[in-house]
Amino acid sequence: MAIDLYVWPTPNGFKVSIALEETGLPYTVHPIDIGKGDQFRPEFLKIAPNNRMPAIVDPDGPGGRPISLFESGAILIYLAEKSGRFRPQDPAVWYTHLQWLMWQMGGVGPMFGQAGHFMIYAPEKVPYGIERYGNEAKRLMKVADTRLAEAEYLGGAEYGIADMATFPWLRVHERYGLVTDEYPNVRRWLETVAARPAVQRGLELLKEHQPKPGQTMTDEQRAVLFGKRPG
Template sequence: MTIQLHAWPTPNGYKVSIALEEMGLPYEVHAVNIGAGDQFKPDFLKIAPNNRMPAIVDPEGPEGKPLSLFESGAILIYLAEKTGQFRPKDPAVWYTHIQWLMWQMGGVGPMFGQAGHFILYAPEKVPYGIERYRNESKRLLKVANTRLEEATYLGGDDYGIADMATFPWVRNAPKYDIDLNEFPHVQRWFNAIAARPAVQRGLGLLADKVKPAGTPLSDKERENLYGKK
């Protein structure tokens, strides 16, 4: 049966659309317009109580029962376990992939996200915030560069869910005035992933909804994304 993907075209949304394409799973997209406040609707909160997308509903979850999941990292692990794809049988290798997935979840996503906020969307320029999060984003890229000097992919020899999770965020580096040429092993890794047909299809998620980087936010969008709500 078809998996329901509740998402919006952001790096976190792309993680799951890329994984679904890579694994060949049928899915249908339910747009969660985070600027319009769809993430606060009661029906969405039933499956994503943290009012963040993406989330999925799998009508054929464990034991054939429906399962809903939020948090992109949990979704990627679930899909790998469900299909047996991108799920190394060697426990040590699998946990290495999970380790780098957690690195993305705890580091790359939050730090790149804050860089994007202060550089592109903050209502006023805050030099300290811009410098702080751009520098931290570059530090994380240096960590990745060191790792990718010794391994083809973040998890090791084989492409996996940690790469699917990290790639959409690294894709934003130029928007933050970060030159990937400073990180040659990351650049090599990035180019290899960008060339994958499933990745290209996954990046088509709600393509008609994508706005150019830095498009000014309306007061309503700013309240829904960054306000007290």
């Protein structure tokens, strides 16, 4: 049975669409338009009480019973274990992948998200916020570059869920004022991951709803995304 994927085409959404394509698990996409406030609908909150996408419902979960999951990191671990792919059996290797997945979840996602907010979406420029989160984005890129100087992928010699989680964020580095010429190992890694057919398919997620170059956010979308709950 197909997994139901509740999602919108954002870096966090792409993590799961890429993982589903990589693992080969069948899935059905259910758009959650976060600019219109779909994340606040009661039926979605039953699946994702933190009113954030992505989320999944697997009708054939553990023991054959349905399971719903929110938080993209938890979903990636689940998909790896369900499929048996990208789930190293050596505990030391697996924990290395998990460590870098947690690095993305606790660092790259939140810090790049805040950098994007202050640099792109905030209605007024706040120099402190731009500098604070811009510097943190640079620091995290350096961490990634150092790691990728010693290993082919974030988790080590093999591609895995940490790469799936981090790639959608670092691929849009330019919007944060980051230049990959300063991070040659990240550039090599980005090119390698981007060439994977499953990654390319995952990035087609809800393509008709992906923002066009130069497209700006409406005041209504900004209000919904940044604190104002519809209704």
